[in-house]
Amino acid sequence: MSELADPRPVGAGRRAQQPGFRVLVVDDDPDMCAFLAHLLRQEGMTVQTAGDGHATLVQVMSSPPDLILLDVMMPGRNGFEVCRELKSDEATALIPIVLITTLDDQASRVRGIEAGADDFLSKPVNREELIARVNTLRRLHETRRELEGRRLAAEIDRKETIRRAFSRYVAPRLADRIIHSLGDKGELFEGRAQRIDVVALFADLRGFTRLTERVEVGEVVEMLNEYFTVLTEAAYHHDGTIFNMAGDSLLVGFNVPFVQHDAPIRAWRTAQEMVSRFAPTAAVWQRRTGFVTGVGIGICMGEAIIGNIGSPHYMSYTVIGNPVNVAARLMQMAATDEVLICGPLYEHLKDLLPAGGVQARGDVTLRGRSEPIPVYSVKISSAVG
């Protein structure tokens, strides 16, 4: 296996075309190799040579050429065997192969077709015929490469569009994982609804209703956008999935759509970050309007139903079930900068929560529920200097 040096200076007599078009010439006769390589280099192609079947396979695997000129009669693995092996391998099947046979050997051509050869050349090799056949295959190769490039670019564009769209609903890192897991048919979100353990976090803006009575409608929208931006960034920072944004409340899920073994911790960190991130905004609003605002949060964990819920005309990727309902009730009960946590979640977080910062509310019967549940309160400091 070698790359034959072209003794001729670059320029004179050489056509400056086919840059990068690489041809592997395979023949056990070094004079035939040299002859074919010489003619192809005159056409501006890059030529490598191999003297037997084994060297050919090694060469193709390590540096796939754009075209292979393959002699049939070789010691060891002959051209048919090499051709068949390359054509049966997905990685090399598309490399065009020109089998070189003797002029009177019709049987070889039939065997060559069966082995998957793309074209044939006869020995003795006629240089015009060689160049014409190689150039035809080169044009086909370039057209195929261009089409493949366009297809890949379109696919990348499509995935990027989907990613941008998803990124508005789930954390960007989750969006990337979803895109990578998508087949061409988008199976991930076509599946049936399923029951899984989730951690549901509901956050709500405290004091906002009174505040809206004092400011213009346009300003309310801007303020809500500020608020949701802060909360969304906190949720995405911990890879939460935003399921719902209504009024001034936000529903974030963890352990969905992908497993997060530390989902309770992520939810707690998100709650902390929501409060601390929103504090500077609340301080600005207070200076401007005189009203105190803050975030009230409820978090609960348990089994819920996840999936696409709706009609054939409108679907929503939704989480429903007990932990969502409880988190919503806890949020309603939470004061400004307070996080209310259900009992099962507290058991996961108790070593993490600030010592002395947790207050057990006892068993609480939430509105709309018959059984009381243990509730814990954590007050988060949002002091802004």
Next chain:
Amino acid sequence: MPEYVVTVAKDLEDLIPVFFRNRQKEVEALRAALTASDFEQLRQLGHRMKGVGNSYGFAQVSTLGKQVEDAAKTADRVAIDACIAEYAEYLANVKVVYE
């Protein structure tokens, strides 16, 4: 001795010295194979001569190669011996003109 004149494309000039060295080696290989009665080797050598000769413009090499290949298939020692002699004589007297 007759002189054989072969016209070869000018751009192949750099390749011709190596081509002739390999042809001389080929004569030796043919003789060795005939001595060993290795007719499969003789067939392969004849096949190679047939392919490479005309590609470079040396039709006689291809012609002799085909004769060797055919004779090897029938183990015709006399015919092969004559071909080898003719091949050696041809190589000794061929003159190349580059155009």
